[in-house]
Amino acid sequence: MRLRLLLLLAVCGAAAGAAVRTLSLRGRWRIRSGNGSLELPGDVPGCVHTALLQQNLIQDPYYRFNDLNYRWISLDNWTYSKEFKIPFDISKWQKVNLIFEGVDTVTKVLLNDVTIGETDNMFKRYSFDVTSVVRDVNSIELRFQSPVLYAAQQSKAHTRYEVPPDCPPVVQKGECHVNFIRKEQCSFGWDWGPSFPTQGIWKDVRVEAYNFCQLNYFTFSPIYDARAQEWNLEIESSFDVVSSKPVYGHVMVALPKLQTQQTQGIELQPGERVVELFVKINKNISVETWWPHGHGNQTGYNMTILFELDGGLSIEKSAKVYFRTVELIEEPIKGSPGLSFYFKINGLPIFLKGSNWIPADSFQDRVTSDLLRLLLQSAVDANMNTLRVWGGGVYEQDKFYELCDELGIMVRRLKSHPSIITWSGNNENEAALMMNWYGIHISDLPTYINDYVTLYVKNIREIILTADKTRPFITSSPTNGAESVAEGWVSHNPYDKHFGDVHFYDYISDCWNWKIFPKARFVSEYGYQSWPSFSTLEKISSEEDWSYGSRFSLHRQHHADGNTEMLLQAGLHFKLPQSKDPLRSFKDTIYLTQVMQAQCVKTQTEFYRRSRSQVVQGEGHTMGALYWQLNDIWQAPSWASLEYGGKWKMLHYFARHFFAPLLPVGFENQDVFFIYGVSDLRSDCNLTLTVRLHSWSSLEPLCSRRTRSLVMKAGKATLLYEEPVPRLLKTCGKCTRQRCVVSFHLSAAGQLLSPTNYHFLSSLKEAVGLHKAHITAVISQCGDTFVFDLETSAVAPFVWLDVGSIPGRFSDNGFLMTGKTRTVLFYPWKPTSKSELERSFQVTSLTDIY
Numbered sequence: 001m002r003l004r005l006l007l008l009l010a011v012c013g014a015a016a017g018a019a020v021r022t023l024s025l026r027g028r029w030r031i032r033s034g035n036g037s038l039e040l041p042g043d044v045p046g047c048v049h050t051a052l053l054q055q056n057l058i059q060d061p062y063y064r065f066n067d068l069n070y071r072w073i074s075l076d077n078w079t080y081s082k083e084f085k086i087p088f089d090i091s092k093w094q095k096v097n098l099i100f101e102g103v104d105t106v107t108k109v110l111l112n113d114v115t116i117g118e119t120d121n122m123f124k125r126y127s128f129d130v131t132s133v134v135r136d137v138n139s140i141e142l143r144f145q146s147p148v149l150y151a152a153q154q155s156k157a158h159t160r161y162e163v164p165p166d167c168p169p170v171v172q173k174g175e176c177h178v179n180f181i182r183k184e185q186c187s188f189g190w191d192w193g194p195s196f197p198t199q200g201i202w203k204d205v206r207v208e209a210y211n212f213c214q215l216n217y218f219t220f221s222p223i224y225d226a227r228a229q230e231w232n233l234e235i236e237s238s239f240d241v242v243s244s245k246p247v248y249g250h251v252m253v254a255l256p257k258l259q260t261q262q263t264q265g266i267e268l269q270p271g272e273r274v275v276e277l278f279v280k281i282n283k284n285i286s287v288e289t290w291w292p293h294g295h296g297n298q299t300g301y302n303m304t305i306l307f308e309l310d311g312g313l314s315i316e317k318s319a320k321v322y323f324r325t326v327e328l329i330e331e332p333i334k335g336s337p338g339l340s341f342y343f344k345i346n347g348l349p350i351f352l353k354g355s356n357w358i359p360a361d362s363f364q365d366r367v368t369s370d371l372l373r374l375l376l377q378s379a380v381d382a383n384m385n386t387l388r389v390w391g392g393g394v395y396e397q398d399k400f401y402e403l404c405d406e407l408g409i410m411v412r413r414l415k416s417h418p419s420i421i422t423w424s425g426n427n428e429n430e431a432a433l434m435m436n437w438y439g440i441h442i443s444d445l446p447t448y449i450n451d452y453v454t455l456y457v458k459n460i461r462e463i464i465l466t467a468d469k470t471r472p473f474i475t476s477s478p479t480n481g482a483e484s485v486a487e488g489w490v491s492h493n494p495y496d497k498h499f500g501d502v503h504f505y506d507y508i509s510d511c512w513n514w515k516i517f518p519k520a521r522f523v524s525e526y527g528y529q530s531w532p533s534f535s536t537l538e539k540i541s542s543e544e545d546w547s548y549g550s551r552f553s554l555h556r557q558h559h560a561d562g563n564t565e566m567l568l569q570a571g572l573h574f575k576l577p578q579s580k581d582p583l584r585s586f587k588d589t590i591y592l593t594q595v596m597q598a599q600c601v602k603t604q605t606e607f608y609r610r611s612r613s614q615v616v617q618g619e620g621h622t623m624g625a626l627y628w629q630l631n632d633i634w635q636a637p638s639w640a641s642l643e644y645g646g647k648w649k650m651l652h653y654f655a656r657h658f659f660a661p662l663l664p665v666g667f668e669n670q671d672v673f674f675i676y677g678v679s680d681l682r683s684d685c686n687l688t689l690t691v692r693l694h695s696w697s698s699l700e701p702l703c704s705r706r707t708r709s710l711v712m713k714a715g716k717a718t719l720l721y722e723e724p725v726p727r728l729l730k731t732c733g734k735c736t737r738q739r740c741v742v743s744f745h746l747s748a749a750g751q752l753l754s755p756t757n758y759h760f761l762s763s764l765k766e767a768v769g770l771h772k773a774h775i776t777a778v779i780s781q782c783g784d785t786f787v788f789d790l791e792t793s794a795v796a797p798f799v800w801l802d803v804g805s806i807p808g809r810f811s812d813n814g815f816l817m818t819g820k821t822r823t824v825l826f827y828p829w830k831p832t833s834k835s836e837l838e839r840s841f842q843v844t845s846l847t848d849i850y
Contacts, residue, residue, distance in 0.1 A: 019313050020210040021088050025140070029201075034077040046365045047104065047200030048078050061362070062540045062634050065555060067194035068173065074197040075149065080142040086134065086207070093209035095242045096134050100126040102203030105183045106145040112138055120150075121182040122202070123395050134207070147183055147197045154180035161447060164438035172558045185392035186359065191559045192629065192638040196362040213241040213268055215315050218305060219416050221470045222323045231287050231323055235277040235305065241268045249309030253277060255301050255321065258285050268309070289346045290322035290418040292385040293408030294661055294680060298322070298418075300405070322405060322418035328472035330482045330499075336615045338498025341481055341521035342623030343421055345410075349715060351612055351623050351680060352410065353605075353659045354379065354386035355630035355641065356525060359393040362633055369399045374646045374829065375631050376403045378809070382641075382652055383659035386410040388477070388524055388626050391427050423464050423473040425456040428503065430476035430484065431494040453489050477524055478502050497521070497619050507565040510572050511600035512760075514607040514667055519616060522624035523608055527639040528569065529562050530597035530651065531590040532632065535804040536643045540635050547582045548589045556636040563637065570596040573763040577849045588849035593637070594650040595798045595846070598814055601627050601641075601651055605658045606665040610676040613717040627655075646807070646829075650800065650814035657755040662712065664689060664720065664744050666759035673728055673759065675721035675744055679712045687712055687748045689720050693732040693740050694818045696795050697769030701818070702740065703732040712746075725761065737761040738768040743818060758816050764797060764846060772847045773817070775799065779841070781834050786826040792817050796845035804840040806832050817845070 031042040031051050042051030052058045052073065061070055090096065098111065103119040103126060110116065112135060116128045155163070155177040167176035174189020175197055189195035208214070218237040225232060233253070241247055247268040254261045260282045266275055281287060288299035300320040307315040327344040343350055360367045360375060379387060387404070389396065389411050404411050404419035411419050432438065433448055440448065456475045464473045474481060480491040480499035495502050497518050503525035509516045511528065531537070534546075545552030548563065557563050567576060570592050577588035604627075611622040632644040641652035657663070661680045666673065675689065692704040710720055721744075728742075729735040740761060746754035764770075773796035778789040788801065788810070796817040801810055801824060808828035815822075826837065 019212070019315060020208060020214060021093065022209075023084070023086060023207040025082060025084060025205045025207065029080050029082045032079045032081070034079075042080070042200070043365070044080070044082075044201045044205060045102075045203050047198040047202060047363055048073055049196060049198055050363050050365055051200075060540060061196060062194070064541060064545065064552060067196065071195075074175070074195075074199070075146050077146055077149075078144045078199050080144070080201060081140065083137070083139050085137050088209070090134055090136060090209065092211075094131075094211045095129065095214075095240070096131045096207060096209045098128045098130045098134075098140075098205075098207055100201065100203070100205050102201070103142065104198055104200050104202045105147050105181060106150045107142045110141040110143070122184060123182060130207075142201065144199045147181055147199065148175045148188075151175070151177035151181040151188075161444065162440075164440065169560060171560045173555075184359065184394050186633070187362065189558070190392065192358070192636070192640070193558070193633040194362060194636075198363060200365075202364050210240075210242070212243045212311060212313055213239050213247050213309065215307065215317070216240055216272075218317055218319075220303075220319070220321065221416070221468065222321060223470065224323070224325050230283050231281040233277075233279040233281065233303075233321065235279060237275045237277070237305075237307075239268055239273045239275065241270045241273055243270060246270070247310050247313075249307060249313070251275070251277065252306045252308075253279050253303065254306075255281070255303045257301050258282055258287065260285075266307070287323050290324040290405070291408060292345055292350060292410045293380050294383065294385055295345070295348070295350065295408075295682065298406060298408045319416065320405070321416075324418045326421045326471050328422060328474075328481075333615060333621050336498065336618045336621065338496070338521075338618075339482055340621055340623070341500050342621075343410075345421070348682065349623065350385070350410075351609070351715075352386040352522070352626065353609070353624075353680075354384035354388070354409070354626050355655075356626055356628045357387045357389045357393075357396075357411070357630050359633055360631055364394060367397070371646070372397075372400050373403055375642060376400070376407055376409060378642055378646060378648065378652065379409060379630060380407045381809070382655040383661065384409065384655070386421075386624070386626060387630065388412055390629070391424070420471060422471055423468070424477045425460050425473070425475040427477055429456070430479055430490050431503070434490050434492060434494055449488075449490055457489050474500075501624065507569060511569060511596075512573060512603055512763075514603060517604050517607050519611055519614075519619035519622065521621060523622065524624065524626045525628045526601075526604055526625075527628035528597045528600040529559060529566055529637050529639055530593040530649060531566075531637045532635055532640075532643040532649070533594075533647060533802065534587050534590055535802070536635050536645065536647060537590075539805075546586050548586055558636070566593045566596060566637070569600065573599075573760075573765060574846070575765045575850055579849070588844075591800060591844055592849060594800075595814070597639075598650040598654040598798075602654045602658050605655075606663070607667070609658070609663065609678045610665045610667075610717045612678070612715075648809050648813070650798070653810070653813040653815075656812075657757070660755050662687075662746055662754040664746055664754055664757050665717075666742065666744060666757060668725065668759075671725050673721075673723055673725050673742070674719065676717050677710070677712050677720045677746060678717045679714060681712075681714050683714050685712050685714075685748070685753075686710070687746045687753055689744060689746055691721060691742065691744045693728070693735055693742055694795065695735070695740055695769060696767050697739070697771065699792070699795060699818065699820045701743075702735060729761075736768070738766050741816070741818075743816070770795065770797075770847055772850075773799075773845050775817070775843045775845065777801075777841060777843065779834050779837055784828070786828065786832075786834065786837060788824045788826060790817070790822045790824060790843075791820060792822075792845075794847075796847070798846045800844045801826075802840075802842045802844070803837055804842075806830075806836060806840055808832070 032039045040055045105122040107119045168174035172189040174195040178188035187197045216238040220235040223232045250265045252263045300322045303321045304318045330339040401417045410421045478501045483499040484491040497520040501522040501524040502520040577585050579585045608622045608625040611620045614620040628639045631642045632640040635644045663678045665676045689707045692701045742759040745756040771794040774793040780787045799817045807830050811825040
């Protein structure tokens with residue numbers, strides 16, 4: 001899963017009063033096909049696909065096989081055009097720019113039939129000087145070239161040597177040569193997403209007119225001086241000075257809550273000029289630092305910066321400033337070869353727990369602020385503190401990073417944001433190169449290594465470290481970090497468990513066996529697939545598609561043998577669905593894939609969390625677990641824990657538990673049962689561990705034992721309990737591995753401090769005494785929340801509550817119900833009613849699918 005460097009600085013262009021006049025060109029444009037046979041209105045920001053959909057000229061592009069049916073859209077050369085009037089006297093302004101914040105992708109731009117420039121990079125901001133071309137009434141035209149055809153032309157023109165891969169695997173149903181165009185890489189297809197190579201003006205477009213000078217952008221970095229024990233701010237402001245003479249004035253920076261104000265004179269010579277400011281924060285005021293979620297507050301301070309220049313020109317900007325330090329620690333570990341790989345935030349080692357972010361939609365104009373908040377809040381609600389932004393997508397909109405700052409989610413782009421903790425040059429390119437994923441001839445390897453070092457080290461790394469001294473840069477992910485650097489920036493084994501981060505995927509081995517997982521320093525990708533819920537699939541499919549072996553089910557799966565692998569993994573521990581009704585069997589299979597995925601990722605993540613304080617045979621000290629992947633780009637089987645639109649899969653409910661700040665983790669080794677307590681807390685705590693054995697055939701626990709008061713060390717994994725399984729079973733009546741299950745939790749003074757965890761003593765398909773559970777729910781309303789009072793007739797594993805397409809989430813789901821009653825809350829994301837919930841409610845547990 002390929003990563004692009006996240007390298008854009010905040011671009012802020014606007015000034016107060018009469019200093020600048022701006023005309024937005026957002027809104028309605030005309031769109032025309034290559035041969036002129038199709039013309040339609042379309043919105044900007046937007047793309048051709050969504051314009052065609054809005055005019056009912058195509059179906060939902062996600063419906064059934066439309067990713068193939070609508071290939072013609074991406075293969076055509078479209079034109080965007082618009083006429084507009086300038087609402088002010090254009091002759092009174094020294095400079096007029098036409099600014100595109102984002103054009104997707106390859107175009108020729110004409111204003112009043114004059115070519116003013118070209119674009120070929122989806123991620124670049126384009127500013128064209130149109131002073132000599134603009135009139136009172138204007139016509140603008142963007143002539144797009146098919147990104148698919150452009151990429152093919154660029155590839156054909158590159159004759160010196162091959163640049164693999166030429167095309168994606170056939171199962172992905174994608175387009176070729178995406179590595180020859182600076183565009184969202186997954187738009188040509190991926191193993192979790194469709195091929196929709198879009199065309200359009202996907203971000204803001206405007207006309208700006210100004211005199212004297214214009215502030216293009218300003219950006220800032222809080223710097224901590226450890227020797228002086230004080231905070232400083234480095235501020236960089238970029239100006240375009242159109243005056244023929246120098247512009248003089250002064251700048252004032254103010255942070256009122258920190259009682260800090262600084263003024264200094266400035267002189268701006270004609271041309272593009274950068275002003276660098278160094279602001280000392282008042283040492284007499286205590287600065288509250290920004291902390292990731294679960295470790296403290298996300299405190300920020302309002303800052304204003306005011307430029308007062310010649311001729312009464314006044315430019316004022318404001319921003320939120322957050323103070324925090326970040327360090328990547330790579331140092332020797334006692335009893336282990338290699339180096340550590342973990343992050344310190346404000347001097348505190350932090351275990352990074354979370355997932356990987358991909359684009360939330362193939363069509364970026366459909367990604368709203370509300371959708372971003374929903375997805376990111378869901379990450380926080382699952383006790384995550386980190387998201388790894390996958391680089392084959394897009395540079396996310398500013399709102400994404402603002403929400404991450406607010407919610408305390410650490411991510412890997414804009415340097416003013418505290419949520420960004422590291423830059424990464426690429427995803428898996430070092431591994432692809434050195435492990436020869438694409439079968440290149442060994443004699444060609446030096447050429448590719450030279451290209452790799454030139455791009456990621458000599459260019460990108462140097463640019464990054466020059467522009468940002470506040471956070472680390474790693475050339476690749478996974479990487480061996482300092483070891484890769486020592487080996488000439490590419491390591492002979494990029495997956496070495498003694499260095500850096502690793503990725504790990506194994507769909508064939510038994511995921512309940514924790515010994516298959518790498519005891520690595522940091523695991524930044526791992527996961528298993530599942531299918532999204534039927535209510536999500538129903539919207540984009542028809543009745544003939546509703547079976548696991550249908551043409552639709554095979555088409556939607558973009559990972560080779562993915563559907564088979566899910567059933568093989570599930571079949572290791574569960575009976576496969578046995579219903580003769582095709583629809584019932586399809587729904588049961590969807591449910592079982594989610595059970596399998598949740599249990600697999602739970603086992604793997606708990607292994608990584610309990611390995612944080614261990615070094616076993618030279619391996620361990622794991623300080624990060626980021627599963628693949630958080631969200632979906634469309635409705636299809638994938639590794640995601642959030643379905644397209646935000647509905648929680650069972651895995652996301654499990655993540656809420658296995659990422660909890662305090663967690664008991666149970667596992668077996670050589671017939672001995674162990675429980676480790678894992679703490680992300682910043683202080684030690686005294687607690688009690690309760691261990692219970694339950695019979696599959698009884699709603700009353702067979703036996704229960706409590707430990708004496710134990711001390712859980714802050715930021716550690718501590719052994720709390722150890723007992724041979726035969727002795728555990730013998731002391732609890734008629735228990736056998738097949739008849740019983742273990743549950744355990746942490747508490748203090750009668751208060752539950754952790755989720756209740758469990759350990760299966762045998763495969764569930766071998767369980768003895770499991771009865772079909774009849775589960776009922778009484779629904780009531782309490783304010784904006786709904787209460788589900790559940791009652792079961794038997795012990796029920798993996799109880800799944802579903803309210804169809806009603807947006808919202810439960811307080812818990814997919815749980816093991818060992819008692820007769822349980823209360824679960826439902827938090828709706830949109831207004832709903834008790835009667836609507838009652839009509840939509842369905843409950844499934846494991847024995848329902850047999």
